[in-house]
Amino acid sequence: MKNTAKNTGNIIPFTDLSGQYHSFKDEVDTAIKDVLDSGWYILGKKVEQFEKSFAHYCGAEHGIGVANGTDAIHLALLACGIGKGDEVITVSNTATPTVLAITYTGAKPIFVDIDPEAYTIDVEKIEENITGKTKAVLPVHLYGQPADMQPVLEIAQKYELKVIEDACQAHGAEYNGKKVGGLGDVGCFSFYPTKNLGGYGDGGMAVTSNEELAEKLRMLRNYGMKKQYHSLIKGFNSRLDELQAGILDVKLKKLDEWNEKRRSNAKIYEELLENVVKPVEKSYAKHVYHLYVIRCKKRDEVQKNLAASGVNTLIHYPVPIHRQEAFAGFKNISLPFTEKYSGEILSLPMHPDLDEEQIRHVSGLINSMYS
Numbered sequence: 001m002k003n004t005a006k007n008t009g010n011i012i013p014f015t016d017l018s019g020q021y022h023s024f025k026d027e028v029d030t031a032i033k034d035v036l037d038s039g040w041y042i043l044g045k046k047v048e049q050f051e052k053s054f055a056h057y058c059g060a061e062h063g064i065g066v067a068n069g070t071d072a073i074h075l076a077l078l079a080c081g082i083g084k085g086d087e088v089i090t091v092s093n094t095a096t097p098t099v100l101a102i103t104y105t106g107a108k109p110i111f112v113d114i115d116p117e118a119y120t121i122d123v124e125k126i127e128e129n130i131t132g133k134t135k136a137v138l139p140v141h142l143y144g145q146p147a148d149m150q151p152v153l154e155i156a157q158k159y160e161l162k163v164i165e166d167a168c169q170a171h172g173a174e175y176n177g178k179k180v181g182g183l184g185d186v187g188c189f190s191f192y193p194t195k196n197l198g199g200y201g202d203g204g205m206a207v208t209s210n211e212e213l214a215e216k217l218r219m220l221r222n223y224g225m226k227k228q229y230h231s232l233i234k235g236f237n238s239r240l241d242e243l244q245a246g247i248l249d250v251k252l253k254k255l256d257e258w259n260e261k262r263r264s265n266a267k268i269y270e271e272l273l274e275n276v277v278k279p280v281e282k283s284y285a286k287h288v289y290h291l292y293v294i295r296c297k298k299r300d301e302v303q304k305n306l307a308a309s310g311v312n313t314l315i316h317y318p319v320p321i322h323r324q325e326a327f328a329g330f331k332n333i334s335l336p337f338t339e340k341y342s343g344e345i346l347s348l349p350m351h352p353d354l355d356e357e358q359i360r361h362v363s364g365l366i367n368s369m370y371s
Helices: 017-023 025-038 045-058 069-079 096-104 149-159 211-221 242-252 255-272 299-308 325-330 336-341 356-369
Strands: 062-066 087-091 108-112 134-137 162-166 186-190 204-208 225-227 292-295 345-348
Touching: 017 025, 025 045, 025 242, 045 062, 045 204, 045 242, 062 069, 062 211, 069 096, 069 162, 069 186, 069 204, 069 211, 087 096, 096 108, 134 149, 149 162, 204 211, 211 225, 255 292, 255 356, 299 345, 299 356
Parallel strands: 087 108, 087 134, 134 162, 162 186
Antiparallel strands: 062 204, 186 204, 292 345
């Protein structure tokens, strides 16, 4: 491994949120002003409009705006009847919130390994982990790559399981031509600022075509109330606010354009990078590259050298969930690909405003380390 890093003084950020804002500032500012002028900030017309827009975008009939992506998953599980003593099959190579949402219900996460190419759930491992306590499967569309949903849905139908999609990293991704989020019983999204569709604060949404589940989700997000001050069930305080909804509705119109720019940037990386394992877009998938994740030897050294040259990178995720202290009860589980890859993965700069010159610079630095 050569350390050829030289700090040129030109920082290449991992993402660029301020640049995105200034590219359509007037539209965003108008949406914000509309909300402030209305004097209505919680569960108003902006939320209703964005819920309809985003649900339609995902191919679902109902959208339920919530406070964040974690709550979207948590409330979706509850709406599907998941509770104490139940088991939910999912993966360990994901953000902690995926699994926290399961534990919040009192259910137990059952971890299976990943597809070695896609890094999403290995569908061949699902059926062997189903028990009499299994109530749901929670596939994660990781990094913008859809999980292989058809086998998941077939297994779920066979065993009468619910399917809750964690689509928090996959806004606009497609599986066999259909948008993710609208494929299972409920699709869950985060609008954290760095997402492909991100707000200017926290936010989330659950989408579904099941009217009964939609009604439960609406009650769960707002104290269990169907009408004001009348709680029919024990609910939560988890609502998408009007400001975020107004901003997100404006940004939704640009999502496909931004996703195509991400895909274009990924193709440039694909053409230029050498001696590393690059992302694979599966035949069934339209990958939207929320993250561009490579695997490489001596990953930590590569990251250090890139940082010295002003290139910001991250690791998604350095420690699998089942190896983390908060989930100590799962340490005896063996997930070979999940564990091996956690020491090799590196997320390179990826956002719609990334230009070809920056990608060439990053790729050249990485290639020179292995020459």
